[in-house]
Amino acid sequence: MRSTPMAQETPRTAHLMWGRLTALGPLIALIALIALGAAINPTFLSVANLTNVLSRTAFIGIIAVGATLVIIAGGIDLSVGSMAAWIAGSMIIIMNRLVPATGTGWITILIGMAVGLLLGMAAGLVNGLVSTRGKIDAFIVTLGTMGIFRSLVTYFADGGTLSLNFGVRATYRPVFYGALLGIPIPVLVLIGVALLGGLLLNYTRFGRYCLAIGSNETVARYSAIPVDRIKTLTYVFQGLCVGIATILYVPRLGSASGTTGLLWELEAIASVIIGGTALKGGSGRIWSTVVGAIILSMIGNILNLTSAISQYLNGAVQGIIIIAAVLMQRGVRKGE
């Protein structure tokens, strides 16, 4: 067919500029927040405070990386907080049982970690298969498993608290409290998981299919994409992320109860949204989800450091930030 004169070097039009703007939004917000924190209290910028904030961000951040992929592919996972509690409880029970056989050393802990990862992926697999094969809305399926996981851990703990054997706890402790080259291990793991998530999303066919399914599932189906398999895999990846987060969480307190990981699902989803990923799927970025998670925990930290607003209002401030983030993104989009 006849060839077309094509503007080779035409810069991308409005949507690219729009894309850049929203892409930077979360980062700009984070910088503003840091400036605010520094202005309010100089200790905010201390290395000790910042590493503390980042370490505590790690749990939500890691889970939110998984949530980003799930949401991009048009799904949602409400069960992650309960799943974390259930995995933590199961890990503690298993490690405690292993102590007589394998002692309080690393073998026990490594087995515990492996169990944590496997349980996470298995739980994700269940979420994924039930919602795709059973053709049930993911919201409903994960609402159900959320209740199931939470009640299982309460049942294991008999309504109380499951505590990790003290010997194991001592060996395990550095996994949360340790550092490598001055960077806390949880932060390193968060960076690793975020890199993995970014790689999956942007450089693999899996990531491309997630975007396609989230944008238009019918087109994806009519392009021979294995929609159900890809969606299920996003839940498995989410489960893996929850497993990793829980492995870091267990040495922090050395215990699990019915209130472990409470509301984590909301914080994870909030991080994704503050990061600019649309809840309806089809687009999103991993690194800005991580920024979103940092913003969320930094708000709490700043409120702790100031007396201007009661820290009991933490949730309210976070809520306002979430709504503002979405409004801002919509504003930019309309002004295109």
Add this chain to the structure above:
Amino acid sequence: MDSSDVLLEARGICKDYGPVRVLFDVDFSLRRGEVHALIGENGAGKSTLVKILCGLIPQTQGELTYKGQPWRPLGVSEAERQGVVMIHQEFNLAEDLTVEENIFLGRELRKGWLLDRRAMRRLSREILAELETDIDPTARVRDLSVSQKQMVEIAKAISRKADVIIMDEPTAVLTSHEVEILFKVIRRLVQSGVSIVYISHKLDEVKEISQRVTILRDGHRIATEPTEALSADEMAVRMVGRSLEDMFLPKTPPPEVQPVLTVRDVTVPGFAYHCSFELYRGEILGFAGLIGAGRTELFEGIFGLRPRAGGFVERAGRPVEIYSLKDAINCGMVYLSEDRKGKGLITLMELAPNLTLMSSVREAGFWLRRREELQELERAIGEYDIKAPSLRSLVAELSGGNQQKLALAKVMAIDPQVIVLDEPTRGIDVGTKQQIYQFIHDLAATGKSVVVISSEMQEIIGLCHRVVVMRSGRIAGVLSGDDITEEEIMLYATGVKGAA
């Protein structure tokens, strides 16, 4: 002509998308009670111009006047309130609402505080009856075929008390029967003083229905003339800028040795029953029929996209089990959907990922190969003559016809042996149509087999070696050679001839 006759006027309209200008100083006027056709190649700027007229997008430069006043509608809903209504080229229906809810969307009838459902149902039925369709007003739009959706779009537009109705390719998916009905409706509307802007690539339609015609080429207005002053051929020449040879090449029917595809007794519940046919190597097989005859659904069933009950499929003499599109692709078969926006392309994604979405499924690699994707895109842009603002544009930034070419390139990217094209020239201009016919012809000449499902009679007659006519979900007859005529096809399609 008296200038007070002019209802809607545009003067010196320019439109820029970023640094790219797509309309240059275009003038356009619409008189009361006229049908003014707007024609031009794919990407000429027709849709862009009418989107400006109805307030969907702002112009970069230029003035609009409507009923003698400056016209600056703030969006479509205000334009509709003032009497300017548009039928979009890409459908604009709420897929999860019912037909009647869509028809009354945004101006629901009320009885006190409550919706007056009964009145809305009654009016919907009246409008649909006027369009002579049997669409159920309570059906969900998602479940309708593309042509039914088009009828709903038309029903929605004519149900609004409009002074100006803009129709952007309303007949691209309609058969001649429905086009006749639409024309009847248009003539009645025009009689009552409504003005119509009519965009179409079907020039004989333009000839039949319009009083004036404006030709756009590459964003410039080439001419505005009374329709009777131009023949369809002259229109084509002036819009393409060169003369067109014969649309169709001479047919060379292949020898019917061994079928590459044999379909036996296939039933797609609700749509197609006990369908059997063969497709030979090097053959172009047409599928004709009225809207709702079940052609699309039959092939969706064969390709594993819809549940199938009974029957079997043989590929090159060997039975194959096709339960998903992937199975079909593994058998070297592809299906180009008629529903470009709903099933064909992801409009908010870039061109390259769309192009390779289907072909990548067959690859084994884990990683994306972006550089190769871009190369493939460049090749497709050359081969299929796709006009895109840039290599990294979104699909939504392409004109309708260029999206269609991309959709075609996408399914061809898997190098199939059996190619099913559902409305392959939907929304494609005459010049490019000729190229696509040539392309299909060449495919067949190189030993591939093509099924063309089309509501365009000329296309079926000029292109196909044999024609299967379907009626109400059943194969009513198979025509070949000199029997392939419009009369004969209609006799089978309407049930005068053949088993029903």
